[in-house]
Amino acid sequence: MASVSEEQARKRMNKALKYLRMFLQDTEELNRLLGGKELDDEELRFSIDMAISDFNTTLPPTPAKSILNYPSLYLLMHGAAINALKMAGIRQSRNQLDYQSGGSSFSRSNKTGLYQSWLSLFVNEYEQKKRALKLSGNVNRGYGEVFSEYDYVGFW
Numbered sequence: 598m599a600s601v602s603e604e605q606a607r608k609r610m611n612k613a614l615k616y617l618r619m620f621l622q623d624t625e626e627l628n629r630l631l632g633g634k635e636l637d638d639e640e641l642r643f644s645i646d647m648a649i650s651d652f653n654t655t656l657p658p659t660p661a662k663s664i665l666n667y668p669s670l671y672l673l674m675h676g677a678a679i680n681a682l683k684m685a686g687i688r689q690s691r692n693q694l695d696y697q698s699g700g701s702s703f704s705r706s707n708k709t710g711l712y713q714s715w716l717s718l719f720v721n722e723y724e725q726k727k728r729a730l731k732l733s734g735n736v737n738r739g740y741g742e743v744f745s746e747y748d749y750v751g752f753w
Contacts, residue, residue, distance in 0.1 A: 605665055606663065606664050609664045609665055610664050613645050613664060613673060614638060614641050614642060614645065616670070616674060617641050617645060617674060617677050618634075620674045620678055621635075621636070621681060623635050623641075623681075636681055636684065636685060640681065641677070643680070643684075644677040644678070644680035644681040644684065645673065647676075647680040648673055648675075648677040648679070649664065649673070649676075651676055652727060655727060655731060656731075657732060657735045658735075659731050659734050659735055659738075668734070669726075669730060671726070672726055672727055672730065675719050675723040676723055676727070679716060679719050679720055679723060682712050682716050682719070683716065685712060686709055686712030686713060689708045690709045
């Protein structure tokens with residue numbers, strides 16, 4: 598039987614997975630040209646785990662976070678979206694096919710540039726907010742009485 602924290606972690610991961618799919622607009626009904634979801638649940642879970650790992654390994658060092666105590670839904674969704682878009686963009690690049698026949702040309706999976714433009718929009722903002730949140734938490738732990746607006750971010 599799963600412990601209470603394992604059950605809470607599973608519920609939180611499922612909620613994060615649902616939110617990430619909504620954020621990415623990766624549903625069967627919205628992907629008319631793809632004919633289904635672009636990324637499966639395992640790939641999205643991996644993206645979420647990678648975002649948590651990124652937060653934990655970014656300086657300054659802070660206590661490790663998990664899906665249960667990640668400080669900001671906004672940061673988690675952006676970090677996970679960055680990883681998901683990287684995976685989808687790599688897949689697009691790998692499967693790109695341009696061909697011509699009889700005076701007509703056709704391109705398949707030629708969306709790499711579009712994925713890269715979305716990534717560049719997300720990465721800078723994500724990195725700035727992540728570092729500010731970590732620095733704020735580090736300062737608060739060091740001085741004990743210094744409060745920040747970042748104390749109230751998250752708790753989703």
